[in-house]
Amino acid sequence: MKVLLLGVTGNVGSRMLPALLARNHRVVAYVRTPSKIPSEAKSKLDAIITGSATDSEAIKAAIISHNCDAVVNAAGVAAITRFHSQGDFSTIFAAVVKAAREAGRERGGAPIRCWLMSGFGILDSPKKPYTMADYIPMFPAHKPNYMLIKSQPVEELAWSLFCATQMFPKYDTPRYPADTDAASNLVAKADAPPAWTEKFRGVPLIGDYLNVMAQSQSYFSVLENCVDFVAADLEMGLRSEWIGKRVGVREKSKVKAM
Numbered sequence: 001m002k003v004l005l006l007g008v009t010g011n012v013g014s015r016m017l018p019a020l021l022a023r024n025h026r027v028v029a030y031v032r033t034p035s036k037i038p039s040e041a042k043s044k045l046d047a048i049i050t051g052s053a054t055d056s057e058a059i060k061a062a063i064i065s066h067n068c069d070a071v072v073n074a075a076g077v078a079a080i081t082r083f084h085s086q087g088d089f090s091t092i093f094a095a096v097v098k099a100a101r102e103a104g105r106e107r108g109g110a111p112i113r114c115w116l117m118s119g120f121g122i123l124d125s126p127k128k129p130y131t132m133a134d135y136i137p138m139f140p141a142h143k144p145n146y147m148l149i150k151s152q153p154v155e156e157l158a159w160s161l162f163c164a165t166q167m168f169p170k171y172d173t174p175r176y177p178a179d180t181d182a183a184s185n186l187v188a189k190a191d192a193p194p195a196w197t198e199k200f201r202g203v204p205l206i207g208d209y210l211n212v213m214a215q216s217q218s219y220f221s222v223l224e225n226c227v228d229f230v231a232a233d234l235e236m237g238l239r240s241e242w243i244g245k246r247v248g249v250r251e252k253s254k255v256k257a258m
Helices: 013-022 056-065 089-107 142-149 207-219 223-234
Strands: 002-006 026-031 047-050 070-073 112-117 157-162 186-190 245-251
Touching: 002 013, 002 056, 013 026, 013 223, 026 056, 056 089, 070 089, 070 223, 089 112, 089 142, 089 157, 112 223, 142 157, 157 223, 186 223, 207 245, 223 245
Parallel strands: 002 026, 002 070, 026 047, 070 112, 112 157, 157 245
Antiparallel strands: 186 245
8 A cells, every 4th residue: 555654753653663664565654853853764665755643634645645444553652641741643633644645535436544643541440431541541642532533423534543562672772674574473453452351340349440550561562563563454455454443462471371
């Protein structure tokens, strides 16, 4: 696919680029400061568009003018708590959603495939209707972002949310070429954490809280595995099983044999 990538100079985006290229996607970088893109990365891009990630009209124009099939948003950083400065993370999220949906409408035909970074907190907890964030109230921006995206018909925007906890890079710097089997190190599930157990749920009164607290840190992931998961899924195009879903992942090495 031809992919518009936002956030290419950041921690996630800089590793998303080699993952996309390794899967033979063509990449157009949308970036505020092109000079921050390493020369090795620049030489592999189809194009570089200079613009703000909060400018939905400019993002839409980039999608249409470069005939992109997909958008991957890795721009912005979510604040840890509501007491921290919220920055522009949600503004970027809303701008990308608006741009991708409108670009699909104006271009006609198939909707834009769109992957956006989100968080573990919006995944369903074992006790409905609660989410993980009801037990661990961190990264509050993810909830309104989810409320926005789930209101978008998948017939008009083929969206997915990548809902990891913390992602730690395996390597200090992005690798070219990236490994194309990294995604196989993960298990994934729609809308809830994969391979979750009933541990401690039987404890009176606080069992559900203990259940979440005891397991959440075991969902930390390797960043390179996560970006390859997204790149691999984009090979499926609009046949992806993850369209319209929140996607939780876990390292296979942390899943106990059943």
